Amino acid sequence: MQSYRERGAFEKEGAQLVLIGQATPRHAAHFRRRQGIDLTVLADEKRRSYKAAGAKVATLNELVGPKVMAKGLISSMRSRQPQGRTIGHPAQLGGTMIIGRDGSVAWSHMSEDASDNATPEEIVAALRGI
Amino acid sequence: MGIIGTAGERQHTHPPERADDLADMELPDQDGAEHRLGDYWKDAPAVLVWLRHYG
Numbered sequence: 712m713q714s715y716r717e718r719g720a721f722e723k724e725g726a727q728l729v730l731i732g733q734a735t736p737r738h739a740a741h742f743r744r745r746q747g748i749d750l751t752v753l754a755d756e757k758r759r760s761y762k763a764a765g766a767k768v769a770t771l772n773e774l775v776g777p778k779v780m781a782k783g784l785i786s787s788m789r790s791r792q793p794q795g796r797t798i799g800h801p802a803q804l805g806g807t808m809i810i811g812r813d814g815s816v817a818w819s820h821m822s823e824d825a826s827d828n829a830t831p832e833e834i835v836a837a838l839r840g841i
Numbered sequence: 842m843g844i845i846g847t848a849g850e851r852q853h854t855h856p857p858e859r860a861d862d863l864a865d866m867e868l869p870d871q872d873g874a875e876h877r878l879g880d881y882w883k884d885a886p887a888v889l890v891w892l893r894h895y896g
Contacts, residue, residue, distance in 0.1 A: 714890050726886040729878075731868065733894065740871035753868040753876060760878065761891055763862040765855035768848045797894045802847040805891035810860045810882040817886065821854035825893060834888055841886060 714807065715748060717831035724838035726809065733758050733799035742798075758803060766821050769802045773824035782826035809837055817841040863889075 714721075718728040731753045732739055739752040755761065773779065806821030807829040818837035820829035857863075864879030881887040 714888070721888050724886075726888050727881065729881050729887055729889045730892060731889060732892045736869045736871055736873045743871050751870045751876070753870055755868050760863060760866055760868065763857070763866065764889070764891055765857060766891055767852035767854050768846070770849070770851055771844055771847045773851070774845075774847055799894050801845045801894070803893065804854075805893045806854065806856070807891070808856060808860070808889045810863075810887050810889060812882055812884065812886065814860050814864060814879070814882065816856055816858055816860055819856035821856050822893065823854065838886065838888070 713828070713831055714834065715746070715750065717835075718750070720831060720835050721838060724835060726838050729753065731755050731760055733761060733803055738798050756799070758800060761803060761805070764806060764808055764821065765819075766806050767804055767823075768800070769804050769825055773804075774802050776824070779824050779826040786826070807834060809834070809841065811841055 714728060715730065721728050728750065730750060732742060733755055735756050736754045739754040743752050804822040804825065806819065808819040809817045811817045822828060866878045867875045869875055
């Protein structure tokens with residue numbers, strides 16, 4: 712959600728942000744209301760796009776291991792927002808991808824564990840490099 | 842498959858070099874309206890974020 716909060720920085724670089732979640736449109740609508748998001752949220756209940764993006768399913772250690780839990784706790788404290796109820800496949804990981812106008816994947820950061828997310832700064836730097 | 846659907850063995854991410862397989866996918870938004878993914882990067886680069894969950 713850090714990406715959503717920093718989306719103005721992406722737009723400044725001429726790119727738009729697209730959020731995709733692994734649940735139903737109803738869940739996406741609830742998520743938007745809860746998080747106060749005014750951006751379209753796409754729903755991929757069957758996780759087809761996750762597979763096409765090369766996202767992986769976590770092992771137990773990659774999901775709730777000590778390193779992951781510690782990072783998650785710090786992240787929740789920083790954002791002052793506790794993690795909500797998990798909807799969808801609990802071990803499915805996500806990621807971030809920048810796709811250029813020609814359809815090439817200019818940059819990607821697919822999560823290696825549940826605490827591994829691209830920072831907005833990394834995304835902006837990647838946008839400046841394409 | 843392990844507990845709560847976790848992978849039994851460590852997997853590797855494998856992002857593609859091109860988004861051709863993603864381009865023609867259509868996904869519904871929060872209102873049920875279908876969106877073709879490729880339309881998002883037709884005119885300008887797009888930052889796609891796959892959320893781990895809607896938490």
